[in-house]
Amino acid sequence: MTGTTQAARHDWNLTPAEAIQLQRELAGRVRMDRLLRPPETVAGLDVAFGPGRSHVYAVVAVYRLTPLELIDRSVAVLPVTFPYVPGLLSFREAPALLAALEQLAVRPDCLLVDGHGYAHPRRFGLACHLGVLLEMPSVGCAKSVLVGQYEEPTPERGEWTPLRDGDEVVGAAVRTRSGVRPVFVSVGHLVDLASAIQITLAASSGKYRIPEPLREADRLSRMLAREGDPRLAQRYSRVVRSRTSRRHGPAPDYRSDVTTTARGTSARRRPARRKSKR
DNA sequence: GCGACAG
DNA sequence: ATCTTGTCGC
Numbered sequence A: 001m002t003g004t005t006q007a008a009r010h011d012w013n014l015t016p017a018e019a020i021q022l023q024r025e026l027a028g029r030v031r032m033d034r035l036l037r038p039p040e041t042v043a044g045l046d047v048a049f050g051p052g053r054s055h056v057y058a059v060v061a062v063y064r065l066t067p068l069e070l071i072d073r074s075v076a077v078l079p080v081t082f083p084y085v086p087g088l089l090s091f092r093e094a095p096a097l098l099a100a101l102e103q104l105a106v107r108p109d110c111l112l113v114d115g116h117g118y119a120h121p122r123r124f125g126l127a128c129h130l131g132v133l134l135e136m137p138s139v140g141c142a143k144s145v146l147v148g149q150y151e152e153p154t155p156e157r158g159e160w161t162p163l164r165d166g167d168e169v170v171g172a173a174v175r176t177r178s179g180v181r182p183v184f185v186s187v188g189h190l191v192d193l194a195s196a197i198q199i200t201l202a203a204s205s206g207k208y209r210i211p212e213p214l215r216e217a218d219r220l221s222r223m224l225a226r227e228g229d230p231r232l233a234q235r236y237s238r239v240v241r242s243r244t245s246r247r248h249g250p251a252p253d254y255r256s257d258v259t260t261t262a263r264g265t266s267a268r269r270r271p272a273r274r275k276s277k278r
Numbered sequence B: 001g002c003g004a005c006a007g
Numbered sequence C: 001a002t003c004t005t006g007t008c009g010c
Helices: A016-029 A090-102 A126-134 A193-202 A212-227 A230-248
Strands: A041-049 A055-064 A069-079 A110-114 A138-142 A160-165 A168-174 A183-189
Touching: A016 A090, A016 A126, A041 A090, A041 A212, A055 A090, A055 A212, A055 A230, A069 A090, A069 A212, A069 A230, A090 A126, A110 A126, A110 A193, A110 A212, A126 A138, A126 A183, A138 A193, A160 A183, A168 A193, A183 A193, A212 A230
Parallel strands: A041 A110, A110 A138
Antiparallel strands: A041 A055, A055 A069, A138 A183, A160 A168, A168 A183
16 A cells, blocks of 8 residues: 555645534544454554644554564654644644654554544544554554443453443453553454454553553653654654664555645644634 | 533 | 642552
8 A cells, every 4th residue: 555545635724613524524434344364563653742732743653563562663743733622633633643654664554543543422533534544454542531431341451341332332441451540442444343452452561551552652752742843853763763674674665645744844724723722 | 501521 | 732749659
């Protein structure tokens, strides 16, 4: 899949009302019925915001599952152009994450996203959005619930209970580490819930609540965001990538099909019209 | 009208 | 998410 999907591209310069309509349309493309052969590599995706919340620092951390180890990383920084609105996270974070994915040296078998997938008001959270645009398997892994209710799973790592929104099972509360709060897993795209849970557990060491790929993406994005220098952050990603790819040999090229650029310096025609609260 | 509300 | 000090526990 190297820039061959035409349908998987759209404008990000939308109003909240337009964004909601787009989600309703794209939600029809989510596929959670396909069986997934066990992935060998999983990419953790997360973002952090720089000083004044002016820029989004996106990081992708690719891990091999056995053994669980970091094999590649990439960074992208873009100006913030959309407010934080529960249910519309994609329009604030996805452009930067897609830009980071484009700079990756290796193509991961699956995406593990910091946020929900199907467990969303319109069944189209950030993980679904990325999976559908890239046409690749993705899993949503959030630290708190957006929609739905669940019963506490027993304390042992590996245990889980369904997350239900009305009669529908939209995800699962998964215990990635014994004795701590569960994480909330849901289908992103091209995986079923059982696989999504397995992938989340496989990416978790058991020493921390957050799966390793997401911990690393979170750690690096926050570190770079604190520096507050977009240009330096992007340069840093190149250094890291050449370093890791040198040790593991040449990696297959990665190309996404999205129109976003890695350097996003051009001003949007329709900038964020209000600041997020809280 | 009053909460709830991924990051 | 980000802003922040100390504190409880392995």
